[in-house]
Amino acid sequence: xxxxxxxxxxxxxxxxxxxxxxxxxxxxxxxxxxxxxxxxxxxxxxxxxxxxxxxxxxxxxxxxxxxxxxxxxxxxxxxxxxxxxxxxxxxxxxxxxxxxxxxxxxxxxxxxxxxxxxxxxxxxxxxxxxxxxxxxxxxxxxxxxxxxxxxxxxxxxxxxxxx
Amino acid sequence: xxxxxxxxxxxxxxxxxxxxxxxxxxxxxxxxxxxxxxxxxxxxxxxxxxxxxxxxxxxxxxxxxxxxxxxxxxxxxxxxxxxxxxxxxxxxxxxxxxxxxxxxxxxxxxxxxxxxxxxxxxxxxxxxxxxxxxxxxxxxxxxxxxxxxxxxxxxxxxxxxxxxxxxxxxxxxxxxxxxxxxxxxxxxxxxxxxxxxxxxxxxxxxxxxxxxxxxxxxxxxxxxxxxxxxxxxxxxxxxxxxxxxxxxxxxxxxxxxxxxxxxxxxxxxxxxxxxxxxxxxxxxxxxxxxxxxxxxxxxxxxxxxxxxxxxxxxxxxxxxxxxxxxxxxxxxxxxxxxxxxxxxxxxxxxxxxxxxxxxxxxxxxxxxxxxxxxxxxxxxxxxxxxxxxxxxxxxxxxxxxxxxxxxxxxxxxxxxxxxxxxxxxxxxxxxxxxxxxxxxxxxxxxxxxxxxxxxxxxxxxxxxxxxxxxxxxxxxxxxxxxxxxxxxxxxxxxxxxxxxxxxxxxxxxxxxxxxxxxxxxxxxxxxxxxxxxxxxxxxxxxxxxxxxxxxxxxxxxxxxxxxx
Numbered sequence: 001x002x003x004x005x006x007x008x009x010x011x012x013x014x015x016x017x018x019x020x021x022x023x024x025x026x027x028x029x030x031x032x033x034x035x036x037x038x039x040x041x042x043x044x045x046x047x048x049x050x051x052x053x054x055x056x057x058x059x060x061x062x063x064x065x066x067x068x069x070x071x072x073x074x075x076x077x078x079x080x081x082x083x084x085x086x087x088x089x090x091x092x093x094x095x096x097x098x099x100x101x102x103x104x105x106x107x108x109x110x111x112x113x114x115x116x117x118x119x120x121x122x123x124x125x126x127x128x129x130x131x132x133x134x135x136x137x138x139x140x141x142x143x144x145x146x147x148x149x150x151x152x153x154x155x156x157x158x159x160x161x162x163x
Numbered sequence: 164x165x166x167x168x169x170x171x172x173x174x175x176x177x178x179x180x181x182x183x184x185x186x187x188x189x190x191x192x193x194x195x196x197x198x199x200x201x202x203x204x205x206x207x208x209x210x211x212x213x214x215x216x217x218x219x220x221x222x223x224x225x226x227x228x229x230x231x232x233x234x235x236x237x238x239x240x241x242x243x244x245x246x247x248x249x250x251x252x253x254x255x256x257x258x259x260x261x262x263x264x265x266x267x268x269x270x271x272x273x274x275x276x277x278x279x280x281x282x283x284x285x286x287x288x289x290x291x292x293x294x295x296x297x298x299x300x301x302x303x304x305x306x307x308x309x310x311x312x313x314x315x316x317x318x319x320x321x322x323x324x325x326x327x328x329x330x331x332x333x334x335x336x337x338x339x340x341x342x343x344x345x346x347x348x349x350x351x352x353x354x355x356x357x358x359x360x361x362x363x364x365x366x367x368x369x370x371x372x373x374x375x376x377x378x379x380x381x382x383x384x385x386x387x388x389x390x391x392x393x394x395x396x397x398x399x400x401x402x403x404x405x406x407x408x409x410x411x412x413x414x415x416x417x418x419x420x421x422x423x424x425x426x427x428x429x430x431x432x433x434x435x436x437x438x439x440x441x442x443x444x445x446x447x448x449x450x451x452x453x454x455x456x457x458x459x460x461x462x463x464x465x466x467x468x469x470x471x472x473x474x475x476x477x478x479x480x481x482x483x484x485x486x487x488x489x490x491x492x493x494x495x496x497x498x499x500x501x502x503x504x505x506x507x508x509x510x511x512x513x514x515x516x517x518x519x520x521x522x523x524x525x526x527x528x529x530x531x532x533x534x535x536x537x538x539x540x541x542x543x544x545x546x547x548x549x550x551x552x553x554x555x556x557x558x559x560x561x562x563x564x565x566x567x568x569x570x571x572x573x574x575x576x577x578x579x580x581x582x583x584x585x586x587x588x589x590x591x592x593x594x595x596x597x598x599x600x601x602x603x604x605x606x607x608x609x610x611x612x613x614x615x616x617x618x619x620x621x622x623x624x625x626x627x628x629x630x631x632x633x634x635x636x637x638x639x640x641x642x643x644x645x646x647x648x649x650x651x652x653x654x655x656x657x658x659x660x661x662x663x664x665x666x667x668x669x670x671x672x673x674x675x676x677x678x679x680x681x682x683x684x685x686x687x688x689x690x691x692x693x694x695x696x697x698x699x700x701x702x703x704x705x706x707x708x709x710x711x712x713x714x715x716x717x718x719x720x721x722x723x724x725x726x727x
Contacts (some may be wrong), residue, residue, distance in 0.1 A: 010344055014281060014293070025286050055471070063470035068290040068310060071344040163343070 002031070002106075003057050004076040004083060004153040006161050007046040007064060011037050015044065015069040022067065028052065028060055032150035043163075047152050072161060080156040086123065087131045088113075088140065090145040091138060092122040101142070108134045119144065166609065168297045171192035172261070175304040178336040181232050183223065183595060184208070185216040188278060189236025191263030194328035198573065208624060211616035213240050215588035217247020218614070221256050222592030225575045226550060228381060230257040230311050231592065237263040237325075239278030242283060246582060248318045249287035253579025254402060255379055256388045257316035259307045260284075266326040267295060280322045289317030297330040305340045314347030315466040316379055318396060324583045343587045351463065351482030356490050359437070359461040359478045361705045364495075366435035368513075369395045372418065372447075375402030375578065376440015376484050383407070383571040385488035386439065393502055396514055398426040399449035400441050401563055402578040409567035410547070415514060416523075419447040420715050421560040424522035424724055427715065428516050430455055431722040438462045440484045443473040444579070463487045463691030467673055522713045522726055523564055531706035532681050534558065537688075538565035541603065541631060544688040549601040549629075550593045552576065554586035554610030556641035558631075560711045562605040584613030587630070591617060594626045601629065608634040608658055608702075618671035621698050622644035629691050632664060635707045643710045648717075679704040 009015050016035055023030050031049040038045045049160065050060060057075070064070050084143070089110075093101050098120070105112060105122045108130065114121035124134055130150060155161070166174065172195050177183065183206045183390075188196045199207055199217075210216040213235045220231025228231060231251075235244050241262040251258045258618070262284075265274040281293050290310050292303045303321060305424070311319040363369060377386050383406045388414055390397050397407045398418040407414055416423030418430055430436070436458040446455040454474060461485055462469075462476040470479040480487055495501075525535040538561050551566055552575040553559040559576055568574045577585040590604040611632055620630055633639075641656040665675030673696050678687045691699035713724040 014285075015280070018285060021285050059468065066466070066468050068342070087466050107378060126673075 001053075002049065002051050002077070004151060005048045005061065005064070005073060005131070006072040006076055006153055007048065008038070008070065008071045008161060008163065009044050009046060010069045011042055011044040012069060016046070018067050018069055019048070019064065022063055025048075026059075026063060028056065030043050034150040034152055044162075047150070049151050055073065062145065068127045072163065074155070076153040076160040077156060079159055082156060083151055083153045084125055085126050085128050085151045086132055086149040087134070088147040089122045089124065089135070089138070089143065091120050091122065092118060092142045093142055094118055097142065101138075102138050104134075108137070110134065115145065165331040165506060167194065167198070168300055168323070169198035171297070171332070171334050172304070172323070172328065173198045173202055173205065173302050174334055175231065175301050175336050177202075177700045179304065179308050181205060184232040184234050185223070185592070186211055186234035187213050187216055187236065187240060189240045189263060191237035191265060191325045192234060192328070194325065195234065195263075195323075196564045196637055198413045201464065207234070208591070208620065210588065210591075210620050212614065213243035214246050214584065215591075215614050215617045215620065217244045217258065217260065218250065218582075218585050218588035219592035219595070221251045221585075221659045222552060222575050222589030223249060223596045224251075224256050224258060224592070225589070225724070226572050226593040228572065230259055230308060231260060233260040235260070235262055236276065237265055237280070238278045240276075241280045245287065246584075248284055248320065250577050250580045250582040250585060251318040252287045252289070254375060254577065255316050257311040257317065257637055258318035259311050259574055260318060260320045262320055262322050264293070264322045264324040267324045268326070270324065280320065283511070284320045287318070288320050291320035291322065293322045294324070294327050297327050300327065301334060301336050302340065302700070305337050306342065309340050309342075310345060310650045311379055314345075348481050348487060349483050351480040351487035351490060353490070355478055355480045356487060356494065359480060360491060360494055361392065362435055362461060362478060363437060364458055364500050364502055366502065368432055368434045368510045369393070369437065369502070370429050370433035370435070370458075371395050371397040371437050371439065372430065373397060373403045373406050373439045374400040374441025377403055377406035380440060380484040381571075382485035382488055385485050385492060389492050391415070392492060392512065394507055395437075395502070396429055396511070398422070400444070400447055400578075401576065403441065404563060404574045405571040407569035408569040408722050410569055415518065417563055419444075420449070421564065421711050421713070423564075424520050424713050424726060425517040425692070427721040427724055428517045431515070431720060433458050433570050436460045438476070439465060439488070442469045445473070448473065449715045449721050449723070450718050453722075454518050455721075476671070497557070520726065524722075524727060529681065529706060532679065532684060532703055534561050534635070534679060534705045534709055535565055537631060537633060537684055537703050538562055538605070540685050540688055541605075541610065542566045544685065544692055545601055545603065548596060549573070549603045550575065550590075552586045552590040552593060552602070552604045554606040554613075555581045555583045556607050556610060557709075557711050558605050558607045558610075558633040559645065561633070581612040586610060587628070588617045590628045591620060591624075591626050594628055595624065603629045603631055605633070606629045607639060608632060608636065608661055608664070609638045618668065618673060618698070622672040625696070626698060627696050628698045630698070631709070632700065632702045633705050634661070634664070635705045635709070636661065636704050637707055640711070646710070664700055664702040666700070673698040673700055675700045675702065677702045677704065
């Protein structure tokens with residue numbers, strides 16, 4: 001099953017490589033990984049998407065907790081949560097195609113954030129599924145470049161990952 | 164007063180209570196060596212290779228319970244230490260390893276003798292630190308010792324760039340440190356302990372399976388008390404030998420691939436398994452699908468990630484083994500309930516039947532020296548009271564089978580990583596910690612050559628080790644597997660061009676002996692032990708065809724042992 005694990009860790013050089021190293025050393029897979037400092041500059045927050053059986057996910061959370069740099073973690077998938085990913089897509093937008101691209105972008109609530117006479121760059125936010133659907137809705141031949149941020153997640157309601 | 168980083172290093176070690184370190188100098192740590200030169204509180208042991216230094220510190224740590232301390236230079240100094248660090252990591256030994264690093268402004272520049280020590284050691288340390296500011300040095304050292312010695316112990320690397328050791332700052336060594344991200348658990352969950360006891364008291368065929376955690380957690384006394392109170396059979400893992408007295412009737416021997424028949428059969432047939440400070444290693448469980456098919460399992464361990472890693476357990480208890488065992492003893496003593504004597508008696512009867520197979524028997528009338536006989540005799544000659552280190556291979560298994568350890572911290576071997584070359588340097592560390600004790604290194608002609616250079620260190624520091632070299636001219640365990648599973652194709656397992664070990668020992672300033680007749684084994688061992696202040700290298704020419712029995716073949720269950 002797919003799990004979104006959020007991790008608060010010491011904002012120190014090397015902390016990221018400890019997590020990445022753990023996953024490669026123990027053969028766990030990482031689907032996506034994002035990390036950035038939090039409002040407390042001494043802490044980084046990492047969101048990691050992985051897949052595995054319950055036993056593997058239990059081992060992953062235990063092994064992560066064992067890393068000295070990891071302060072606290074939460075499996076978002078244990079409760080209601082919101083997941084978001086941001087995607088920037090650069091597409092070839094010429095002649096009559098421009099209008100159609102604008103329409104598709106609007107349907108997905110995308111925003112066109114850069115325009116040239118030959119291209120659009122579209123910003124789109126949502127779950128991974130939504131981003132996938134948007135790409136499917138585009139003519140593949142028009143896609144020049146796709147940049148995805150990886151998944152961020154936050155628990156719904158009072159549940160929160162904080163110190 | 165301001166001190167240089169190098170002086171802070173020395174002061175910190177002194178204030179941490181370190182009186183001995185193992186190391187090898189080099190460019191990046193010259194300031195530190197200069198600071199060591201100007202003091203006499205900390206003894207520095209100069210090994211002949213950085214691997215030797217880490218193993219020696221490891222042996223020191225395993226035999227004393229105190230952290231072992233290593234100091235090596237940057238680049239090759241650090242990479243040579245990696246095998247020793249990984250060895251300590253796999254067996255959860257507290258080490259603090261200081262590695263030199265090129266000056267901060269050169270890091271990443273492919274400078275002379277630069278290596279990414281933090282990156283290279285990351286997967287085989289409990290934690291590592293790069294010191295980037297001299298003002299952090301003392302606190303980082305404190306943290307390193309704290310992390311290495313608490314919770315599940317393990318090696319910690321502190322990488323110190325050369326310029327940091329020259330810069331000055333005020334010295335203050337903290338009394339203690341706390342880390343918000345590191346809070347090891349001490350006490351087991353009371354409810355879980357009660358559940359475990361309930362299960363244990365109702366057991367018909369109970370089994371105590373105990374590992375290195377009992378020794379690391381100084382819980383041998385509590386384990387013995389619990390086992391005697393309950394009357395349950397006890398088996399130790401390779402790492403746990405000595406955690407329960409091997410000469411006690413309740414001890415059924417080591418378990419696992421080369422464990423005793425009675426231990427493995429009892430494991431297979433038990434209905435309640437109490438795993439204490441053990442980690443269900445593949446060499447213990449055999450085929451995991453066939454492991455303890457009828458048992459409910461209690462697992463006590465300080466490391467939550469060890470629990471339900473390989474085998475799903477029914478009652479997990481996270482905590483210091485000693486605390487948990489003491490709590491168990493107290494609760495059982497406080498209640499009127501005891502295990503049912505009749506069912507326990509039936510269980511013991513079954514175990515005695517298995518024991519009567521005498522699975523460790525060997526040919527005592529052979530014209531060739533049987534390695535088992537050497538170990539048997541060693542046990543007798545040393546009254547079972549020596550510290551015994553070993554290398555890795557057949558000799559290691561025979562030592563584990565035939566030397567009956569009654570006390571913890573007497574059996575020092577590389578169980579997890581299985582590092583050939585460990586035995587001799589580890590024995591040096593043990594001897595330095597226990598100057599008046601008998602320290603024996605059981606080894607083979609393959610393993611001993613991996614760190615043979617340390618014979619020179621033994622001469623420099625007058626370490627009167629007794630080296631028992633079981634010389635069968637083969638990498639014996641490799642040969643055994645090739646005989647069993649590769650139709651006798653002995654690829655690269657025959658050791659040609661061996662040195663004359665007697666002359667070799669003598670050239671290093673020691674006593675060498677060669678023994679090739681069974682009749683001379685006992686007298687040679689006695690003679691060697693009598694040479695109290697000399698290192699004696701005993702080269703026993705043993706039977707080349709001898710194999711380690713019994714054995715669980717790969718893919719087999721614990722009830723599928725091959726007997727002699």
